[in-house]
Amino acid sequence: MKILHGISLDVQSGESLGLVGPSGSGKSSLLMLMGGLERASSGHVRALGQDLTTMNEDQLARFRRGNMGIVFQSFHLIPTMTALENVATPLELAGHDDAFDRAREELRAVGLEDRGDHYPSQMSGGEQQRVALARASAPRPKILLADEPTGNLDGANGAAIIDLLFGLRDRHGATLVLVTHAPELADRCDRVVHLRDGRIEETSAEAVA
Template sequence: MIKLHNLCMNYNLEQAQLNVLNDAQLSIAEGETLAIVGPSGSGKTTLLTLLAGLEQPYSGDIMLDGVKLNELDVDSLADIRRDKLGIIFQSFHLVQSLTALGNVALPLEIAGNKNSYQLARKMLDRVGLAEREKHYPAQLSGGEQQRVAIARALVHKPKLVLADEPTGNLDVATGATIIELLFSLNMDTGSTLVLVTHDDEVARRCKRIVRLQNGKLVEDQDHAFSV
């Protein structure tokens, strides 16, 4: 489903160039679960933004279902994110003028789904926020906002879920519930899950673990996948 070929990503600083990815190679099959681990600042979030088409690489190719993301225009990339991707980043990016329900229903509304609010209510219930559907983001705690953002990312049952520390703002119990939801979606719909995490236990639940180090993606050969 995903192939990275000679992927490079650089950032120009005031007096130097920061090399985040250096000829990174990776293949991810449809339906796989993959954990990306590595120290803070190693480029894990940058890699997710590239996979989501939110940034363009310095060089190299990103293939999604046989399509080169780095050759698409802005509108085509937006269509792919709407139809195929669920993106969970550490920043919530909620629409402040919409309720929790409105935020979760938004991607379905954009896609013209007539059952958008019904489906949004079900997803809010799955993340434990059924009683908060009429609250606006400013009325929710950080953890609650994170759960709204997660519900919005998953409500359309995306083919590919990109999750950057999805439980980072949640307590242990709620975080465990969200992780179960992500893996349940993978099992139920055959979605592909790419998960950035510092949690070794969460990483071990994935079929594969790759480590980002010195701009390269190195697979953990010692990882023994178990459910």
């Protein structure tokens, strides 16, 4: 069964793009294709001048490690690692000698410098999402992808995560693509793409708050 149909979408460097639409419209599937986490049955997905559809799994993993940060709704922190270790892990895998120093810097950026030695089970949902944001931004990716980053949070924590997400984007100059049902999050984007039944229904420019 085809999920997406006739999608043609260009995202400019440094742009913030919101993907919105009803449940089942293909938003998350499109984001996963853009991140090389799913494979397209036809067509091409190009990022930073490279064709992701021609890469094998190892090549895709290396490309993501060097160029992308991904934030999921469900955090996906490693439960047996502290916050500091979670944030340092992608830096260590990339061979950075200063992995833990950079991880501490990112935890400070999300207001969790005093929670570095805590495990995910010892933190609230909002704190866990902050750690996930710090982990995604620590390698200073050129592309930041977020799938419903406020979906599991209450209003106050969701608003804080929105501010942090765009703050990290501005800090590193990354291109931001996010899936959301939250109008207040979509309104912060430079452009919003509306999907329905696997197709782009409309595209609109939004005023950045």
